[in-house]
Amino acid sequence: MLKLVIANKLYSSWSLRPWLVLSAFNIPFEEVLIPLRTPESRGLVLEYSPSGKVPALIDGDVDGDVTVWESLAIIEYLAEKFPELAIWPRDVKARAHARSISNEMHAGFQAIRQGCPMHLGARFATPPLTEAMRACIDRIEDIWSEARNRFAGSQPFLYGAFSAADAMYAPVVTRFDTYQIPVREATRAYMDAVLAHPAFEAWRAAALVEPWRIPEYSDGHTPVESFI
Ligand SMILES: N[C@@H](CCC(=O)N[C@@H](CS)C(=O)NCC(=O)O)C(=O)O
Secondary structure, three states: OEEEEEOOOOHHHHHHHHHHHHHOOOOOEEEOOOOOOOHHHHHHHOOOOOOOOOOEEOOOOOOOOOOOHHHHHHHHHHHHOOOOOOOOOOHHHHHHHHHHHHHHHHOOOOOHHHOOOOOEEEEEEEOOOOOOHHHHHHHHHHHHHHHHHHHOOOOOOOOOEEOOHHHHHHHHHHHHOOOOOOOOOOHHHHHHHOOOHHHHHHHHHHHHOOOOOHHHOOOOOEEEEEEO
């Protein structure tokens, strides 16, 4: 059995990514949720993850267990373990593009990640957008537009059907939505498809009934609507 160790669904953007892949592709797994920022959090996470961060995946089907940490490494592990599933697009050009943009996400866009933390419990007024934030937003919109124009056909996701790349960008979709970032019409249509995916809806529904609140995640932001 696979075990995915995650943190709060309301806030943990890195946890959301592999969780979406597992759920969207109907891969059975057990979930272990360790709430962030409690006195026990670090010790509990270290029981599973050598980096002290989540997500981590433990594959109990392999003799002696396999542990994988880092969201993108987990997704790659799943793609390798389940080659019959199109976790990455099947077409070589689409797959190369999907891997490139997923790595770009994993390694970058710090300004938008820091300025607009994932928070599924509220909608906030758009914060003042710095030049660095605007550059991230523009680049992300260009990436989505290029992927969709080249590879999506008439289907709603980046490469047509839902793939690892959509999972990697799902927390960005929520940030654009939560902070009401002004976006192009085509960007909004893509965001709506991700937000309506049954796997994302299941994550969000679970997030909204969590008992934990971490005020730092909304520090400096003005709520205009609350969902919790
Ligand atoms: N690069 C890592 C980032 C993991 C990460 O920062 N996880 C956060 C939760 S979203 C965490 O575990 N924070 C706990 C801490 O920093 O103590 C990945 O892709 O998985």
